[in-house]
Amino acid sequence: MALLQGTHLTVAAADLRTGDHACLFYGSEAEQLAVLGSLVVAGLASRHRLLLLVGGEGPRTSCDLLDRCRIPAKASGAGRGATAEQIRILDAEEFCFHEGNIEPRRMVGRLRREADRAATDGYGGLRVIGDMSVALRGKDAVGRLLHYETLLAREFRHGFTLAVCQYDARHFEASQLKAFATAHPRSVEVEPLVRTAELRVIRTYQPHGLRVEGIVDVHTHRHLRSALEVLAPIDGDVCLDLSRLEFLDLGGLRLLVTFAGSRDGGSQVELAGLAPHLREVISLVGWDETPGLRLGANDGH
Incomplete structure (x- = not known):
């Protein structure tokens, strides 16, 4: 998106590495799924555990995810049956909200436990891909989301976790998107044709x-x-x-x-x-x- 130009580095989805904290401001489902598909394929190939935070009509199983992103079974490296444990899907609202409000420290603490679990299970990294558009409610929702993003950047500096925070640009004001852009060193775009x-x-x-x-x-x-x-x-x-x-x-x-x-x-x-x-x-x-x-x-x- 034009508002990101000059603020930070834009990279292709497949070029992200553990330790990166990136954002995707999407304007259509097609754009979101194109980037998500690249992130999933790269994560499976790198033997990362994938943690997806989804809302609304998002995928609820690993097979749903591969189907929606049009990823063939062979692209997972070992077939769809082998991805069920590698891909974990959580409800974004349940993840973000506690007693009706966003709780940034609680959210980061949960991701820390997921990272520990992925390391214990032998994965080479944790790849968190979350649609944060569902969090636009509750007291000072935007401010709390920005606090979460700041904490997230600090949490993942050690390099085991990669985080991509997705925002539906149609649901945010331009000033809000600019604020979220400053909280991310990188933005992500589709893999080049x-x-x-x-x-x-x-x-x-x-x-x-x-x-x-x-x-x-x-x-x-x-x-x-x-x-x-x-x-x-x-x-x-x-x-x-x-x-x-x-x-x-x-x-x-x-x-x-x-x-x-x-x-x-x-x-x-x-x-x-x-x-x-x-x-x-x-x-x-x-x-x-x-x-x-x-x-x-x-x-x-």
């Missing part, structure tokens, strides 16, 4: 689209093309964030323009953060008249 030495392409959800980083040339065209195919099922407008591109050759630019022209139903493809010289190229060759193509603001260079 493309991750090479030259190019990273990350799926975005607010707005729907892709963020393209690095170098697009003859060696990476096929990676960009495959990433663009992920957007094919999406109805409506999409945004391609090019503000972090280091280089985009003519062939790559043609790929983006062709993709915009192939969209059905009058939907538009915005090229955001496009460098001024690339805007000039598009105008010179007449691509700015391509149906479905919209040129967003440039990156200021």
Whole structure:
């Protein structure tokens, strides 16, 4: 999310390590499940115990979790039967509330016991993934949540536990989200669709689209093309964030323009953060008249 830019490090879900304390501010179930799936797969592969704090219609069993995140049994490393003990699922409301209010010290104490239990059971770490959106009630709920986050950061410095606190951005004010952002050294995003030495392409959800980083040339065209195919099922407008591109050759630019022209139903493809010289190229060759193509603001260079 834009409000996090410049405040702390944003990392892919699979790059988190024990000792990390990160947040996810999601705006849709699809975004939440995409990140959750990456966290679960990485946790199972690392032989961490996973502790999920879920609310509402969240998964209640390990099989429910794998199904909702579309994780095949083979991705768990040993099949679904072997994950029942590795994945523990707790009700987030029961975890957070005591006598109608959030009790930060009680919550952290419970996590401490879960960490001790995971270590005793032979796991290499405890991976806590909690949806804190359910905690918006009771006396001074936001203040108590911030206190909990501060305690959590101190608790997990020793490096055995990894915590990812999820917040549904639709239920919080912008000022509240900024306060929660400052309580986390990292924010987490979906695993890149493309991750090479030259190019990273990350799926975005607010707005729907892709963020393209690095170098697009003859060696990476096929990676960009495959990433663009992920957007094919999406109805409506999409945004391609090019503000972090280091280089985009003519062939790559043609790929983006062709993709915009192939969209059905009058939907538009915005090229955001496009460098001024690339805007000039598009105008010179007449691509700015391509149906479905919209040129967003440039990156200021």
